[in-house]
Amino acid sequence: MANEYFFGVDLGGTNVELGLLDGEGAIMAHVTEPTRTHEGPQSLVERMAEACRDLAKQAHVPSDKIKALGIGSPGPMSMLEGKLINLGNLPGFNNFFLRAELSRRLKLPALLENDANAACWGEFWLGAGRNANDMVLFTLGTGIGGGIVIGGELIHGSDDNAAELGHMIIQTDGRQCTCGQKGCVEAYASATATVARAIEALEHGRESKMQDTHRQNGTLACKDVFDHALAGDPLANEIVNGTALALAQICVSMRHITEPEMVVLTGGMIKAGDTLLNRVRSFYEEMVWKLKPEPMDICFAELGGHAGFIGAAGLAVHAYKHHPQRLYPSGT
Amino acid sequence: MANEYFFGVDLGGTNVELGLLDGEGAIMAHVTEPTRTHEGPQSLVERMAEACRDLAKQAHVPSDKIKALGIGSPGPMSMLEGKLINLGNLPGFNNFFLRAELSRRLKLPALLENDANAACWGEFWLGAGRNANDMVLFTLGTGIGGGIVIGGELIHGSDDNAAELGHMIIQTDGRQCTCGQKGCVEAYASATATVARAIEALEHGRESKMQDTHRQNGTLACKDVFDHALAGDPLANEIVNGTALALAQICVSMRHITEPEMVVLTGGMIKAGDTLLNRVRSFYEEMVWKLKPEPMDICFAELGGHAGFIGAAGLAVHAYKHHPQRLYPSGT
Structure with a gap:
């Protein structure tokens, strides 16, 4: 070929x-x-x-x-x-x-x-999933998208819109999602939602150095939230934990649904590096059942x-x- | 053949x-x-x-x-x-x-x-799903189990334990599940969990005719909760709604994950008939996005x-x- x-x-x-x-x-x-x-x-x-x-x-x-x-x-x-x-x-x-x-x-x-x-x-063929047969990918950006490979084939669903994984509901009657549903993981863990949760907390009067960044720049970027978390700001830390927890929760659910060998995270948010990945992994380990050893790897994409x-x-x-x-x- | x-x-x-x-x-x-x-x-x-x-x-x-x-x-x-x-x-x-x-x-x-x-x-071959190519089944009994057919094949996952759909997490840090996880749909919507939620509400002093049944029989069955709901008891109604809402939520999530043509419900709980089915369907319609018409049927199994x-x-x-x-x- x-x-x-x-x-x-x-x-x-x-x-x-x-x-x-x-x-x-x-x-x-x-x-x-x-x-x-x-x-x-x-x-x-x-x-x-x-x-x-x-x-x-x-x-x-x-x-x-x-x-x-x-x-x-x-x-x-x-x-x-x-x-x-x-x-x-x-x-x-x-x-x-x-x-x-x-x-x-x-x-x-x-x-x-x-x-x-x-x-x-792409990741399945040549990137992080090149040795897997079954994988799930989450794209973490403005929204959250997804892809599912089962037995070496992408799945498409009955009407070509399978793997809209950002719209898995992680909280009954939860946060409003732009899609019209409530409680979608996208409404908690996308870059946009991560920033929105931070700004809401600031508006509720929570103390944080993010307040200064927000005032100086007139806005807050997802990177700012992660940077402040890394620098030890307690509120930023809490917000990033919320993002990681939401992602870990859908990793647990996907583990029980299609049981992939690996979950690959990609999109702008993975620039946060270990500040994100280590938390997702550690919440996953904490949350997932222990009935059976679960050798599911959670890792970052490699092809950018x-x-x-x-x-x-x-x-x-x-x-x-x-x-x-x-x-x-x-x-x- | x-x-x-x-x-x-x-x-x-x-x-x-x-x-x-x-x-x-x-x-x-x-x-x-x-x-x-x-x-x-x-x-x-x-x-x-x-x-x-x-x-x-x-x-x-x-x-x-x-x-x-x-x-x-x-x-x-x-x-x-x-x-x-x-x-x-x-x-x-x-x-x-x-x-x-x-x-x-x-x-x-x-x-x-x-x-x-x-x-x-069985349902895919000869029962409710016999005309489908893609379906999801939920078994509603003591626990909640599942099965997923994609493109005419059951999926098994990377280690033979895909479709453990009772352990999809529907609530972050939610109710304790017997599997060790928190917030599993099984902890809300199995027959056992439906009864447990009713008894907890009674123990919290909520008024209900279920109280009499509980006293008379020394216990409460899932059927009792559904019977009282059908008879108009407000608390029983609330409990049954909670069960139906949890099931509707995983129907929405599965719609976005494998996008089946139909979700088939089976197990002891479907004896509740329309008291259950109509509520699951109506919560589903309420919850699911409207970005794209969603012709997903939710129905009962046919083979018992x-x-x-x-x-x-x-x-x-x-x-x-x-x-x-x-x-x-x-x-x-």
Whole structure:
């Protein structure tokens, strides 16, 4: 497969990451393209196609050696139809048939995948999960996303929206989530929610050095909360513990649901390093049952922001090798 | 497959249900045998084998037409080794190689499966889930068990103990569960926990007609709580709502995790009928996000206490047809 090549595209609200990989996962070329949502989907898909052609040129890969294309995008989506559905961060892209549009321009069979699933597949293929058969990934950013691999395959659910793991409910009638539900883990442990809980505590008059940062900057970042926790601020510490506890709780639940060998954490929040990871691990050990030894590893992702386009390309490789019916149009 | 036959055995703490089915699921013969745990595993496995031979005789099925044997048992277990591990209700059965012992006596390839998974497969094969590809089952009894079918296959996890759905945590630092964890759904919504919550409320001096039942009978059954709720007792109503809310919450979470087409409820508690089902459905509708229409059906199981042995036999059929490597010894 080293002489066959695959494009991976990771669509985000700010940037699109595009890469050309060989079938073993070697990155031949990679580029970041601004999304510029205001220019609309047709302009974007033109620029995506152009960027892909440039990558092939740059890597001296002839087009007949390029076999397929994988696209990761925020959900919800219809994988079957290759269509974006209702993207909060990408107004104007609703009901856009991204897969067909890019497939047609590049004359390549393509697949469309949820971006968290694509990142999950990237880590499973070449990153933290490369030795696992069963893994779960949580993306910790503005929101919380997820991906689940069972027996070496991503799961998609009955309507392509499985693994929306940020919306597992961890507290009955709990905090309001932006999704409309109450008590979602996202409402406690996303970067946004971590900051929101800190600001609420400050507004309730709790003493903390975060107050000064908040006053000076007019705002508070998730990094500030973690930095103050690391520096020993008791309130920041409490807030970070709340985040870690919520994440540990869904690790315990996932342990009992799909029983992965490992849970991989990724997204902006993992920059907090051991301040986050050690707490999640230690709360997990404290919370999980002791009926049976539980050799589940909780660790950080290894591919950083590249996981999305690597995973998208990897899904194209996997489909090309094992499930050609997943590529559209199949048999191109 | 109508001329090939399969045994299904469902081991419980009180009784063992045994059946002989054809490959299409027709029940040729069925018997209930007391478990008599105090006589030990060797005696039980002898009686199981004897009962199976009797079923074949009774149904006039010659032994060369019987192809395989499926066994459902309480977990935890090692499916790979066919071994029971740590059974609370079956002292003396720890580390017992049930699959090999019964396989040897009946000279049939066999598989061992978690009893809730077996019941799940029964409902998926011939019961409430027979038209689904993706379903989740919750068994509501003394404890809460579960089973998950994804794309037409039961999932087992990395160490054979996936779908222990009673131990999803629905409340951070919540009620103590018998498993050692806190806040498990089982600690709120099992029959035992439903009664426990009612009794606690009575002990806290709450007024209720359940008080009279409790005094008269010296105890309170789960059925009493549901009966009083149906009769309009406010406290009983509140307790039943708590049970239904906890179940609705895990339905919402499972919707976002494996995205099944349907959730099937089974076990003793479903005798409560619409008093339970309507509330779970209505809390679910209230709680679940509205970002995307969610056509997930929540319904009751259809096979009653037969689901376990039917599912165990069905798993033997499925393995025999599609996954012969799952039978031990394979190729017998």
